[in-house]
Amino acid sequence: MREFGYQRAYDVSGAVALLDGDPDARFLGGGTNLVDLMKTGVERPALLVDVRELPLNRVESTPDGGLRIGATVTNSDLAAHPEVRRRYPALAQAVLAGASGQLRNMATVGGNLLQRTRCGYFADVTSPCNKRVPGSGCPAVEGEHHNHAVLGASDHCVATHPSDMGVALAAFDAVVAYETADGPGEVPLADFYLPVGETPHLETVLPPGALITGVTLPPAPVAAVSRYRKVRERASYAFAIGSIAAALDVHDGRVREVRLAFGAVASRPWRARAAERVLTGAPADAETFAAAADAELARAKPLPHNGYKVTLMRNLVVAVLSELAEEATR
Ligand SMILES: Cc1cc2nc3c(=O)[nH]c(=O)nc-3n(C[C@H](O)[C@H](O)[C@H](O)COP(=O)(O)OP(=O)(O)OC[C@H]3O[C@@H](n4cnc5c(N)ncnc54)[C@H](O)[C@@H]3O)c2cc1C
Ligand code: SF4
Structure with missing residues (x-):
């Protein structure tokens, strides 16, 4: 060192x-x-x-009914906050699904969004890796990629973003605030992570030297009935191989509003907008949920050893939306 x-x-x-x-x-x-x-x-x-030690360790209500979460709020404090649990339960569940109690006591909101991929080649400085050493190649494409991306990847990098928290934030239209020497700025989480393309070493739109100061969640009544479901290779203390954050509002048997985001399938938390379009206004039943999953996953480009993720995500969408539909109509 x-x-x-x-x-x-x-x-x-x-x-x-x-x-x-x-x-x-x-x-x-x-x-x-x-x-x-x-x-x-x-x-x-x-x-x-x-x-x-920055004064960014608070979760506060915004005047319009949303929440502002400071960048140094620990993962543990975020998950335990009563307003997070009441208004955005999937966010609390996502945070609690990550890492371990000790890690969550240390880890911050800003750091969680900027944590690096868990691709084994990235972590091994003796391997080529386009993300770590631009232009050196991507051994994962033909090598070990069973937990790599099926959506939005490129031949230059097929790594996934490992955050659980970010998946729920993506579903709820979070906006990231930052500070630079030139003043403050903000960017929706949907635009925060750059497409992989030919430059996987460039990960976010943050200007050089930018400090993340917080994340704002707009008001989202639909989020009150929401869920985060994470699938992993062992029951705890493991990164996702697939996850979803979902919120659903059902009226007269039809989907009035829905939020859906996928984790562990792309280089960023993946907002499932194609699925949301199929769902909105359609009957809230398993057939619609499966059609919505298929619409989103039609763009999937699995590698030889990670095609299981497409089936996994389809099953997750149907299972979690079915649970939420039942809860919403109770
Ligand atoms: C064994 C293990 C298991 C884990 N399991 C999971 C899991 O299942 N799910 C999951 O989501 N995560 C998991 N994690 C990852 C963990 O959540 C992240 O390590 C953590 O969230 C990072 O937060 P941190 O504050 O410690 O970041 P740091 O390690 O301090 O920083 C990470 C990056 O963010 C930058 N940074 C930090 N704060 C700011 C800021 N305010 N502004 C700008 N840049 C900043 C740093 O410079 C660095 O580049 C696991 C980690 C470990 C070690
Ligand atoms: S998938 Fe991305 S992070 Fe992994 S080896 Fe390839 S370039 Fe590096």
Whole structure:
């Protein structure tokens, strides 16, 4: 491990100034991803700017009935917050489905959104990897890819984004707020992650040196009946091989409003808009749910060893929407 500097920031402008747009400096949240990557040499920052003392650790209601979540709110505090549990239960469930209690006590909202892929080649500095070393190749395409992407990938990278929290945030139209030396900015989560294309090393639209300050959830009454379902290779403490966040409002047997996002199938939390279009106004039954899943998954391009994800996601959509439909009409 190479030597690095450490500074603690106490206010937002101070944090941005300390980082000073230095490409060799990184903000440090809980450190649960960044420090691991430093140990293996994937990340080699010269300076860490610790953001955990910033006044960004609150979850607050917005005047329009949404929620603003500070970037340094821990995953544990987010999942336990009564308004999150009441208004956006799928978000609390998604966070609780991730990692372990100890990790969630350390991990922050900002760090969770920017955590790196769990592709084994990315984590192994002796392997080529276009995301880690642009232009070096992607061994996963012909190698180990059973938990890689089936949607929105490219020949240059087939990695998935590992966040559970991000999937629920995508379903609920979250907006990410950030601060740079030039002032504040914000971007919908739907536009936050860049398409993979030929540049998988470029992951988000955040300007260089930007500090994530928080995430805003617009009001979404439909989210009160919502669910996060995660499938993994063991019952706990494992990343998803497929997951969905779903919310459903049913009136007179028809879908009045729906939100659907997929996890562990793409380089970003995947908002299932094609499925939502099929569902809206249609009968709230298993046939419609299956047709909606098929509409979304028609674009899937599975590799030789991850085609099971297409069937898995179809089954998840039908199962979770059926449960929500029953709950919504009770
Ligand atoms: C064993 C293990 C199992 C896990 N299982 C899961 C799981 O099942 N589901 C899941 O979703 N996650 C899982 N995680 C990942 C965990 O959720 C992330 O490590 C965590 O959310 C990252 O948060 P952090 O605050 O520790 O980020 P850090 O490690 O501190 O930072 C991560 C990245 O974000 C940047 N960053 C941090 N804060 C900011 C900010 N405010 N502004 C700009 N940049 C910032 C850092 O510079 C770094 O690049 C697991 C992790 C481990 C180690
Ligand atoms: S899938 Fe992406 S992260 Fe994994 S080896 Fe290929 S380029 Fe690297």
